[in-house]
Amino acid sequence: MDNGLHTPDNQTLLQQNRLLTEEIQRRVSQLAAINTVAATVSQVLDLDMALQTALDAVLGIIGVEAAGISLVDEKSGELVLRAQRGWKLDFVSKPMRIKLGEGLSGEVVAHNKVIVTGDLTDDQRLAVPAFSQERVQAMAMAPMHARGRVIGVLSVMSHSPYHFSDEEIDVLKAIADQVGVALDNARLYEETRSQQERLSAVIHSAADAIIATDDRGCISLLNDAAKPFFEESSDQIIGMPLQHAPLHPILRDGLKRAMQNQDQTSSFFDVTLDDGRTLAAVVSHLRRASQVDQADIQDGWVVVLQDVSHLKAAERSRISFIQTAAHDLRNPLGVTLSALVMLREAIDPSDASMQEVIEIAVASINRIHDLIDDLLNLEHIESGVGFQTETVDLSPLLADTLTEMSPTMQRKNQSYNLNIPAELPPVTADVRWLRRAVVNYLSNASKYTQPGGHITLHAYAQDDGLHIEVQDNGQGIPPEAQGRLFERFYRVPGTKEEIKGTGLGLAIVKSIAEAHGGHVYVRSTPEQGSTFGITLPLAMPISENG
Numbered sequence: 001m002d003n004g005l006h007t008p009d010n011q012t013l014l015q016q017n018r019l020l021t022e023e024i025q026r027r028v029s030q031l032a033a034i035n036t037v038a039a040t041v042s043q044v045l046d047l048d049m050a051l052q053t054a055l056d057a058v059l060g061i062i063g064v065e066a067a068g069i070s071l072v073d074e075k076s077g078e079l080v081l082r083a084q085r086g087w088k089l090d091f092v093s094k095p096m097r098i099k100l101g102e103g104l105s106g107e108v109v110a111h112n113k114v115i116v117t118g119d120l121t122d123d124q125r126l127a128v129p130a131f132s133q134e135r136v137q138a139m140a141m142a143p144m145h146a147r148g149r150v151i152g153v154l155s156v157m158s159h160s161p162y163h164f165s166d167e168e169i170d171v172l173k174a175i176a177d178q179v180g181v182a183l184d185n186a187r188l189y190e191e192t193r194s195q196q197e198r199l200s201a202v203i204h205s206a207a208d209a210i211i212a213t214d215d216r217g218c219i220s221l222l223n224d225a226a227k228p229f230f231e232e233s234s235d236q237i238i239g240m241p242l243q244h245a246p247l248h249p250i251l252r253d254g255l256k257r258a259m260q261n262q263d264q265t266s267s268f269f270d271v272t273l274d275d276g277r278t279l280a281a282v283v284s285h286l287r288r289a290s291q292v293d294q295a296d297i298q299d300g301w302v303v304v305l306q307d308v309s310h311l312k313a314a315e316r317s318r319i320s321f322i323q324t325a326a327h328d329l330r331n332p333l334g335v336t337l338s339a340l341v342m343l344r345e346a347i348d349p350s351d352a353s354m355q356e357v358i359e360i361a362v363a364s365i366n367r368i369h370d371l372i373d374d375l376l377n378l379e380h381i382e383s384g385v386g387f388q389t390e391t392v393d394l395s396p397l398l399a400d401t402l403t404e405m406s407p408t409m410q411r412k413n414q415s416y417n418l419n420i421p422a423e424l425p426p427v428t429a430d431v432r433w434l435r436r437a438v439v440n441y442l443s444n445a446s447k448y449t450q451p452g453g454h455i456t457l458h459a460y461a462q463d464d465g466l467h468i469e470v471q472d473n474g475q476g477i478p479p480e481a482q483g484r485l486f487e488r489f490y491r492v493p494g495t496k497e498e499i500k501g502t503g504l505g506l507a508i509v510k511s512i513a514e515a516h517g518g519h520v521y522v523r524s525t526p527e528q529g530s531t532f533g534i535t536l537p538l539a540m541p542i543s544e545n546g
């Protein structure tokens with residue numbers, strides 16, 4: 001039947017169908033090939049291997065015989081050929097380098113576009129003249145992207161004339177991007193691995209012993225220097241709870257105690273082992289920021305053990321030297337002082353200039369005496385030798401100390417008072433040293449306060465510990481000097497010559513406070529007065545004190 005319309009005969013329909021099927025099959029196999037490239041390349045984490053895999057794959061899909069991958073080197077601002085397949089010349093061993101923006105591939109990166117070109121033999125756009133020896137007759141180059149940036153160029157080329165179809169260019173672009181992401185991953189992996197290797201080398205070469213645990217306190221890492229501290233081989237130790245590890249019991253107990261401390265970031269302690277070695281241990285929380293919400297994750301512990309035996313030995317000989325020297329100096333000073341006192345009595349009391357000379361000599365001897373005493377006190381407290389603590393009721397101790405110092409204040413016509421609550425919780429302290437600390441504060445308050453001034457000795461308990469404060473309404477201290485007051489030998493510039501001092505009084509108070517596990521502080525306003533304080537840990541938390 002002829003209805004006037006042109007209807008294709010069966011033959012034509014079959015032909016069209018076949019072409020369509022072929023086209024679909026081609027597309028499907030291209031997509032499959034792109035997928036295969038992506039899958040293969042992204043599984044390879046070794047950068048060179050990933051590059052070679054990518055080239056093999058691309059040549060399997062596009063009907064040409066040569067391909068290359070150049071990567072952007074951001075440091076040098078160049079494009080560097082990193083892999084080639086099917087080229088006549090070797091441009092990888094001595095890499096072909098092209099400035100970004102120069103030549104054809106430089107243009108691909110700079111303008112983020114695909115370039116397709118024919119015969120390149122005498123092409124003026126070649127940045128590397130030697131490349132013309134490749135006698136490339138057709139070439140297509142596509143930018144490779146990763147994380148929104150162009151990271152390189154994927155090129156395919158033919159040594160005979162070749163026409164790249166639009167589909168092939170689409171495939172090239174798709175593969176370039178797949179390869180780009182995979183290479184970026186491989187590059188990141190390589191960077192991470194080399195950083196990890198460096199870190200591991202640093203940890204293992206450290207002279208100090210380093211032990212790390214996971215969040216359950218089980219040993220997850222130990223370096224070479226840490227191995228000798230354990231009585232078993234490191235294979236057996238990894239995974240073991242640190243608190244039960246085969247360590248010297250004193251060391252293990254110290255670590256156990258430090259790991260119970262959840263509040264502070266780090267704890268420090270010294271232990272002396274049976275063999276006489278002294279170790280300084282630092283136990284720190286291992287923290288890292290969560291990838292999900294940046295929260296601080298407690299991820300275990302790091303222990304660093306340092307052999308400080310040589311420092312301890314040096315410390316001991318230093319203390320013994322100072323004590324001997326101080327002792328040897330004090331004796332002749334005592335003799336000289338007695339001689340001066342006798343001399344003063346022997347000479348004519350009306351000879352004012354002679355009396356003055358002797359007064360100066362006596363004052364100087366007394367100063368040297370004070371300096372030696374202060375140095376000895378400082379060394380003594382810092383050595384910890386003879387430091388003996390007991391539970392102390394502070395009220396009588398503070399009242400006694402104020403009474404002991406009252407003549408000094410009365411001589412300057414200064415008034416004073418004790419301000420303490422009826423009940424003060426007890427502290428654990430060495431009474432002798434604590435008294436010395438309060439005496440030093442009171443003596444300073446009197447020295448640096450004008451005659452007629454007022455001094456208060458104040459104590460109170462707070463959650464952070466027991467505070468002992470000495471407040472005066474004296475000359476005060478300039479803000480810029482306040483941070484240095486507790487340093488040895490520091491005196492505020494401009495301190496009057498006639499106010500005698502060694503510059504060690506506050507350093508002694510600080511050492512005493514620290515030996516008790518406490519600390520010192522100061523608040524001061526020039527011309528108005530100062531408050532010097534000590535905080536001591538309470539023997540029991542306030543709630544248990546009632």
Ligand code: ADP
Nearest residue numbers: 444445448476491492495501502503504505506
């Ligand atoms: P010094 O033997 O000089 O008194 P200290 O270590 O006791 O040494 O004090 C260091 C310096 O701090 C003093 O020289 C003084 O300048 C300043 N200082 C200490 N206490 C007070 C105070 N109550 N008022 C003002 N200045 C003070």
